[in-house]
Amino acid sequence: MADERPVLELRGITKQFPGVLANDHIDFELRRGEVHALLGENGAGKSTLMNILYGLYQPDEGEILIKGERVRLHSPKDAINRGIGMVHQHFMLIPVMTVAENIVLANEPTRAGVLLDTEAADRRVRELSKSFNFAIDPDARVESITVGQQQRVEILKALYRHADILILDEPTAVLTPQEAGELFEILGTLTREGMSVIFITHKLNEVLEIADRITVVRRGKGIDTVDRQGATEEGLARMMVGREVLLRVDKPASDPGDPLLTVDDLHVFDDRGLEAVRGVSFEVRGGEIVGIAGVDGNGQTELIDAITGLRKTAFGRVSIAGRDVTGAAPGTVLDRGLGHIPEDRQRRGLVLEFSLAENVALHDYDRPPDSRWGWLFPRQLIRRARELLTQFDVRGGGPQTRASSLSGGNQQKVVLAREIGREPSVLIAAQPTRGLDVGAIEFVHRRLVEARDNGKAVLLVSLELDEIISLSDRTLVFYEGEIVAEHGPDVSEDQLGIEMTGAGRREAVA
Amino acid sequence: MSERASAPPPASDPNTVPSVAARLALYQRAGGVITPLLTAFIAFLIGGLVVYATTGKDPVHTYKAIFKGTGLSWLSPVSIHWHLFYPAAIHWTGWDTTSPTALNLQQTLIVVTPLILTGLAVAFAFRCGLFNIGGNGQYTVGAIVAVQFGVWFAGLPGPLHVIVAMLAATLAGAAWGGIAGILKATTGAHEVITTIMLNWIALWVGSYLVGFNGPMQDPRAISAPVTRPIADSAHLHVFWGNPLLQGLHIGFFIAVAMLFVYWILLNRTTLGYEVRAVGFNAEAARYGGISVGRNFFLAMAISGAFAGLAGSIDILGWEFNLDLTVVQTVQVGFIGIAVALLGRNSAIGIFFSALLFGALLTGTSTRNLDPSVFQPQLAGNLTRIIQGLVVLFVGADLLIIYLWQARKKLRLPQRKTVEQA
Numbered sequence: 001m002a003d004e005r006p007v008l009e010l011r012g013i014t015k016q017f018p019g020v021l022a023n024d025h026i027d028f029e030l031r032r033g034e035v036h037a038l039l040g041e042n043g044a045g046k047s048t049l050m051n052i053l054y055g056l057y058q059p060d061e062g063e064i065l066i067k068g069e070r071v072r073l074h075s076p077k078d079a080i081n082r083g084i085g086m087v088h089q090h091f092m093l094i095p096v097m098t099v100a101e102n103i104v105l106a107n108e109p110t111r112a113g114v115l116l117d118t119e120a121a122d123r124r125v126r127e128l129s130k131s132f133n134f135a136i137d138p139d140a141r142v143e144s145i146t147v148g149q150q151q152r153v154e155i156l157k158a159l160y161r162h163a164d165i166l167i168l169d170e171p172t173a174v175l176t177p178q179e180a181g182e183l184f185e186i187l188g189t190l191t192r193e194g195m196s197v198i199f200i201t202h203k204l205n206e207v208l209e210i211a212d213r214i215t216v217v218r219r220g221k222g223i224d225t226v227d228r229q230g231a232t233e234e235g236l237a238r239m240m241v242g243r244e245v246l247l248r249v250d251k252p253a254s255d256p257g258d259p260l261l262t263v264d265d266l267h268v269f270d271d272r273g274l275e276a277v278r279g280v281s282f283e284v285r286g287g288e289i290v291g292i293a294g295v296d297g298n299g300q301t302e303l304i305d306a307i308t309g310l311r312k313t314a315f316g317r318v319s320i321a322g323r324d325v326t327g328a329a330p331g332t333v334l335d336r337g338l339g340h341i342p343e344d345r346q347r348r349g350l351v352l353e354f355s356l357a358e359n360v361a362l363h364d365y366d367r368p369p370d371s372r373w374g375w376l377f378p379r380q381l382i383r384r385a386r387e388l389l390t391q392f393d394v395r396g397g398g399p400q401t402r403a404s405s406l407s408g409g410n411q412q413k414v415v416l417a418r419e420i421g422r423e424p425s426v427l428i429a430a431q432p433t434r435g436l437d438v439g440a441i442e443f444v445h446r447r448l449v450e451a452r453d454n455g456k457a458v459l460l461v462s463l464e465l466d467e468i469i470s471l472s473d474r475t476l477v478f479y480e481g482e483i484v485a486e487h488g489p490d491v492s493e494d495q496l497g498i499e500m501t502g503a504g505r506r507e508a509v510a
Numbered sequence: 511m512s513e514r515a516s517a518p519p520p521a522s523d524p525n526t527v528p529s530v531a532a533r534l535a536l537y538q539r540a541g542g543v544i545t546p547l548l549t550a551f552i553a554f555l556i557g558g559l560v561v562y563a564t565t566g567k568d569p570v571h572t573y574k575a576i577f578k579g580t581g582l583s584w585l586s587p588v589s590i591h592w593h594l595f596y597p598a599a600i601h602w603t604g605w606d607t608t609s610p611t612a613l614n615l616q617q618t619l620i621v622v623t624p625l626i627l628t629g630l631a632v633a634f635a636f637r638c639g640l641f642n643i644g645g646n647g648q649y650t651v652g653a654i655v656a657v658q659f660g661v662w663f664a665g666l667p668g669p670l671h672v673i674v675a676m677l678a679a680t681l682a683g684a685a686w687g688g689i690a691g692i693l694k695a696t697t698g699a700h701e702v703i704t705t706i707m708l709n710w711i712a713l714w715v716g717s718y719l720v721g722f723n724g725p726m727q728d729p730r731a732i733s734a735p736v737t738r739p740i741a742d743s744a745h746l747h748v749f750w751g752n753p754l755l756q757g758l759h760i761g762f763f764i765a766v767a768m769l770f771v772y773w774i775l776l777n778r779t780t781l782g783y784e785v786r787a788v789g790f791n792a793e794a795a796r797y798g799g800i801s802v803g804r805n806f807f808l809a810m811a812i813s814g815a816f817a818g819l820a821g822s823i824d825i826l827g828w829e830f831n832l833d834l835t836v837v838q839t840v841q842v843g844f845i846g847i848a849v850a851l852l853g854r855n856s857a858i859g860i861f862f863s864a865l866l867f868g869a870l871l872t873g874t875s876t877r878n879l880d881p882s883v884f885q886p887q888l889a890g891n892l893t894r895i896i897q898g899l900v901v902l903f904v905g906a907d908l909l910i911i912y913l914w915q916a917r918k919k920l921r922l923p924q925r926k927t928v929e930q931a
Contacts, residue, residue, distance in 0.1 A: 310797060331799025340797070348797045353790040358783070362798035366780045374780050 005068050007032050007196050008053075008165055013062035015048055022048040025062070026222040028215055030165065035187055035197045037211035039204075041240055041437035042408050045220040046200045050167050053198075054086045055079040066165075085158025086167040089174075089435075091150050095143035100125040102142055103157045128156055132189055146297055148179035155186065166190065167198045172206055173435050176295040176463050177497060184210050202240070202437045204233040205466070216240055241439050251449045254473040254489075256285035260337075260457035261307070261426045266316035268299070268306040268481075276302035278481040279316070284426065284457040289448065291472030292461045293496050299481035300461045301343060304430050307459075308340050309333040321425045334363050339424030341415055341432045343461075345408075349415040352404035356394070357385035359403050360418050392417035393443065409440030416444065420451055427451050430461045445471060465493045546852050546859065550866060553899035557892055565888065572884045572892075579878030580869040581614025614878055616751045616758040620828055622868030624649070626765040627820035628846025629864050630772050631687070631813040633855040635701070637776060638809035639789035644690060644705025646843025647712035648814040651686045652679035652821025653840075654716050657832045658726065660740025660825060671743040676764075676822045683818015684811040686712065691810030695803030701810065709843070716837040728831070735834035746827040761823035768816060769857040775812070785809050817843060845871075848897045870896060 008030040015023040022045045030036050040046045051057045053064065055073035064071055066082050073079045076086070093102050100121045109120040125138040134152050142150060151171060158166055172180040187197055187210060199211060207214050208228060215225040216239040223239050238244060261284040270276035276299040284290045294300055305311035307318050309330040317326045320336045334340070342348040350359050361370050361381045369380050385399035394413045396406045403411060412432070419427065429448060433441040448471060452458050462468050468475055469491060477485040477499040485499045558569030577583070606612060628645040635642035659675035666674065686708060693699040719726040721735045728738040751757025776782035787795040788805045796802050820842065825832060845867050852866070853859030872878055874889035 308797075329799070329801070330796060331801075334799050342797060347791070348793050351787050351791045351794045354787065358787075361783075362787070362794070365783050371780045376778050376780050376783055378778070 006030055006065075007067055009065040010049070010053065011063050011065070013049060013052060013059045013064075015045075015052060015057060016060050017048075021220050023052070023059070024220040026217065026220070028222065029225070030196050030198060031213075032196055033191045033194055034212040035191055035199055035210050037199045037201060037207045037214045038217060039201060039207055039214055039236060039240060040217035041202055041439060042435070044217045044240075046217050047169060048220075049217070050086065050169060050198065050200060053079065054084060054167065080161050080163070083162060083164045084167065085155075085161060085163030085165070087151065087154040087158065087169065087171060089170040091154055093142045093150060093153060095141070097142060098138065099136060099140050099142060099145070099153050099156075100138035102153055103128075103138075103160050105157075107161060124160070125156065128159055132156075132159065132186065132193075134186065146179075147174045148176070148182065151175070151179075151183065152186070164194065165196050165198070167200070169200045170202075170435065171199070172201065172203065174296075176500075177465055178295060178501065180206070204236050204240075204438070207231075207236065208233065218242055237438050240437075249445045249449060249470045251471075252453070254288045254452065256288040256473070257455060258286055259283040260286045260321050261459060262317075262319045263303075263307065264317040264319075266303070266306060266318065267314040268302045268311060269314055270299075270302050275314070276481050277306065280481070280483055281316075282476055282483065284459050286425070286455045286457050287452060288473040289452050289458040289460055289471050291468040291475045292459070292478055293465060293468045293475055293500060294463075294478030295500050296463055298478045298500075300430075300478055302481075303478075304340075304343070304428055304459075304461060307333075307428065308338065331363075334422075334424075337425035339419035339422060339427040339456075341412075341419050341427070341429040343430040343434070345411055345415050350403045350411055352402070354403055355385075355400045356389060356397060356403055356406075356414055357381040357399035359414055360385040360388055360399075360421070362418060363422060388417040388421045389414070391421070392447070409436045409443075412436055412440065412444065416447055420447060424456065426457045426459070428459045428461075431463060432460070433462070433464065433467060441467075465496055468496070469493060546854060546863070549852060549900060549903040552903060553896045556899055557896045560895055561884075561892060565884070567884055572889070575880050575883040576870070576873035576889060576892075579614055579873040579875070579880075580618045581611045581616070581872070581878075582618065582869055584609070584611040584615045613751065613755065614872065617756070617875075617878065618865075618869050618872040619758050619762050620756065621871050622864050623762045623765045623827070624820035624824050624842045625845055625849050625864035625868050626860060627768060627816045627823070628842045629849030629853060629860040630768060630846075631683075631815075631817035631820070631843070632846045632850035633853070633860055634772065634776075634785075634816065635687075635809050635813040636850060636855050637782075637789045638785045638805055639792065640691075640694070640701045640806065640809055640813075642687065642690075642705055642810065642813045643702055643847070644687060644708050644814070644843070645817045645846040646840060647705065647709035648683040648686045648817035649821040649843045650709075650712040650716050650837060650840060652683040652818030653825050653829075653832055653836075654712075654719060654726075654821075655679045655682040655818070656822035656825040657737050657740060660744035660830075661738050664741035664743065666743055668743045668745075671741065672746060672826060675740075675744050675826060676819060679822030679825075680815045680819045683821065684815035687814020687817065688807055688811035691807035694810070695806040701806075713837060716832075717834060720832050720834050720837055726832075737832045739831045740826065744826055745830065746823070756828050759823075759827035761827040764819070764823060766861070768819070769861055772816075772860075773857040781808065817846070845897060848900050852900050867893075867897065 006029045010026060010028040012025045012027065013023050014025050026045070026049055028038070028049070038046050038049070048057065052059050053073070055075045055078045058074070064073060071082060073082070079086075094105070100118070103125050104121045109117040109124065111117040122138045129136045129138070134156060136149055136152055136156070142153065151174070155166065171183060175183060191197060201207060208231060211228055213225060213227055214231060214236065216223040216236065218240060263283070264281050266277055266280045267275060268277035278299070280303060282290070292300055302311060306313045309325065309328050309332065313326055317324060319325060320333070320338055323336055325333045325336050328336070346352060351362070357378070358381060361384070364370050365376065365381070369377065370384070371377060382399040389399065392413045394406070394410050394417065396410045403414065406414070427448075432444050432448065436444065448458055448460065460468065460471055473489050475487045475491055475496065476483045477496060479500060479502040484502065487495070554573070558573065561567055561569045561572050628649060631645045631648060632642050656675050656679040659678045660671070663671055663674060690701045690704040690708060693704050694701050718724050720737055721727065724735070726737045728734070728736055746759040746761050748757040748759050776786060784795065784800045784805050785808070787798065787800055788802050792802050829836070849860055849863045849867055852863035853861070870893045874886060874893050876886040879886040879889050
């Protein structure tokens with residue numbers, strides 16, 4: 001590998017945004033056939049660097065060399081023509097179109113020059129996915145396939161356009177451990193075929209699992225490039241954050257009290273009218289964290305939506321602190337003492353165009369002291385927000401800052417501040433650290449344990465097994481809308497991983 | 511490692527890179543005044559080119575004549591005679607309230623009044639994420655109810671009669687808008703479709719009521735499709751100019767007061783908080799415990815109330831009866847869309863854009879535009895051209911922002927809008 005000249009070199013890339021030096025003379029080198037991880041906290045400048053490489057931004061200084069040739073990339077089209085493919089964190093797919101249509105988009109095989117040759121498109125997509133061992137149906141609509149499969153569609157799209165440099169922006173953020181494993185296998189196949197992969201992430205364990213070399217970026221500067229051999233999680237975390245980071249959660253043994261959240265034989269249908277939750281019963285006591293482990297799409301989302309009143313329950317009962325809230329409106333459930341850190345903070349957790357003060361007031365705006373007789377008191381909103389923002393260490397803005405201008409980690413802290421700040425008796429945290437960096441994850445975990453120690457019942461849903469294991473006092477394993485296993489605090493990742501695929505249940509039946 | 515970063519803005523973390531969307535929002539806020547001005551300027555520029563290309567007339571001369579017809583020059587009590595670029599003479603003209611200019615200004619403000627309100631009718635719905643195309647229908651319904659209430663209750667004392675008629679018209683407009691809101695909330699029917707349909711229903715029901723042999727047609731005016739005139743007690747007080755010559759009525763102040771009501775409603779009440787939350791992110795609002803459907807209804811009803819009030823003010827202020835041609839040709843609801851778009855849904859913006867469109871309408875009217883300079887019939891079309899261009903450009907906001915950026919940084923290549931940063 002090393003005997004060849006690098007397929008890609010970035011030299012002294014500098015990019016200035018109003019008030020922010022996003023990239024400060026960053027050097028980066030990609031060899032043929034390697035997976036090179038670009039590691040850094042959110043806002044460290046990884047995405048900016050890759051957007052420059054993909055032609056979305058122009059660097060203020062520095063040069064880009066592809067296969068030794070100095071190039072200027074004015075648009076993604078330039079980048080694609082140079083063999084660069086990018087898979088964004090948020091997929092750029094058209095949900096109502098089929099897999100094949102999405103892949104050939106903007107480069108369609110045609111019949112008679114104008115008509116889309118569906119058969120040819122299908123055939124070529126099939127060939128492509130077969131040669132790289134992708135299990136994917138070209139005729140399926142994108143909206144009907146899983147997130148992991150959608151990502152594969154994005155990768156196929158790049159391959160279809162003859163990319164030999166593949167940029168993956170936080171590719172595992174939306175994947176289950178199994179899907180991530182499959183993705184890593186795919187990346188292995190690709191690099192063996194001579195492709196080079198840039199893997200943007202802030203997850204240390206992944207980096208050590210997949211990358212050949214690692215470049216760490218902090219505050220817009222390239223800190224160092226190291227080989228995987230000899231790298232440790234602790235060392236990388238220190239380089240990333242610039243200080244020692246506590247990677248494991250320290251928590252005393254739990255002291256469970258009365259059950260505060262009780263779910264009894266709950267059945268819920270999903271958007272397609274299929275039974276997503278099939279007769280689930282469990283309880284969460286005050287002072288304990290119950291984790292729900294499971295592959296994404298096994299009914300966890302529907303379960304939480306049903307508990308919080310955002311989705312109708314077909315059958316069964318939910319009660320909070322002994323009071324029945326089955327089928328109650330979301331506002332009523334919140335008032336009964338529920339805090340909910342939603343799965344998707346940008347879609348649901350925050351009104352991005354609102355100020356932080358307005359966001360903090362999202363549940364309580366309609367009662368004193370925030371308002372009286374329908375009259376809102378903006379100063380009170382600001383006062384309350386200022387308190388909570390300090391308490392939860394939200395940086396990057398004050399009460400009157402728009403939520404959209406905060407980083408992901410700080411946005412999540414605002415959600416936490418609101419949900420925990422209301423002193424709920426039950427706290428539901430759905431993937432509370434998704435897309436967050438090491439420092440922010442540490443913070444969120446500490447707050448969840450703190451809530452537990454304050455006697456709250458915490459229900460944690462996460463796709464990150466290490467998160468489930470390190471936080472939960474009890475773990476429930478979800479498979480196809482049912483609880484297939486329950487464990488105490490000491491459970492291995494392997495054990496959960498197996499049960500999550502339904503293997504445990506099948507054994508039990510057999 | 512040159513520290514080229516200028517002092518970062520106080521409220522932003524230097525470690526976070528703003529997303530493209532965030533920067534765009536910044537430009538929009540920074541260009542909050544500039545963008546609409548530029549939009550209007552370009553619209554007038556293109557309108558001028560059309561004038562020149564189609565009639566060969568001097569566009570500047572034409573615009574001057576239109577401006578003269580608006581009476582807006584009355585506001586500045588000096589007349590300046592320009593010699594090249596230097597004022598050669600400045601005359602103090604004073605505020606002569608009986609001059610033709612004053613009369614023109616009264617006409618302009620009479621036209622501006624309903625435009626403010628229909629602009630608000632569009633803007634309020636916008637803030638809830640709804641596009642109210644139904645201002646016209648809501649206005650018509652308001653006008654019909656106002657006429658009927660103005661004809662009835664002839665014995666009531668003046669102010670009370672006015673209030674009763676206005677209130678009834680406002681409620682009727684609210685009901686008309688509310689129908690679209692309820693349909694949206696319950697069945698998901700798109701408000702653009704339903705409000706357009708409601709416009710036609712209002713138009714034809716109005717035509718039936720007012721038209722020949724209709725139940726509201728004035729029995730004394732057999733040959734004209736027009737309602738009976740409202741009672742004198744229902745007339746709005748004329749505070750400037752001659753009531754017999756269509757002076758300016760107090761409806762203007764009601765409209766201006768509604769601008770304040772609009773702002774307070776949105777920013778100082780829980781209702782406004784809910785409406786804005788739903789408008790920005792309905793899913794987050796629902797998660798927060800806000801009933802989205804209820805707000806769809808309320809926003810449409812309040813929008814309709816503004817438009818219905820506009821209809822009543824025109825009837826009680828200067829029309830005094832409702833004519834079939836008015837029912838069938840009224841446009842204020844549609845111009846309200848342009849008013850709201852150009853005014854960027856802000857109270858102050860709506861005031862000025864209503865003033866602009868009101869002035870254009872008056873300045874190009876047959877009565878106010880000197881036909882030797884430009885045919886008023888053509889000028890009327892010019893108004894529509896400019897109105898259309900404004901809507902087009904506001905829709906193409908990004909283009910204007912881009913032009914504005916390009917002015918500052920000519921070499922800056924246009925960026926693709928992406929969510930990544």
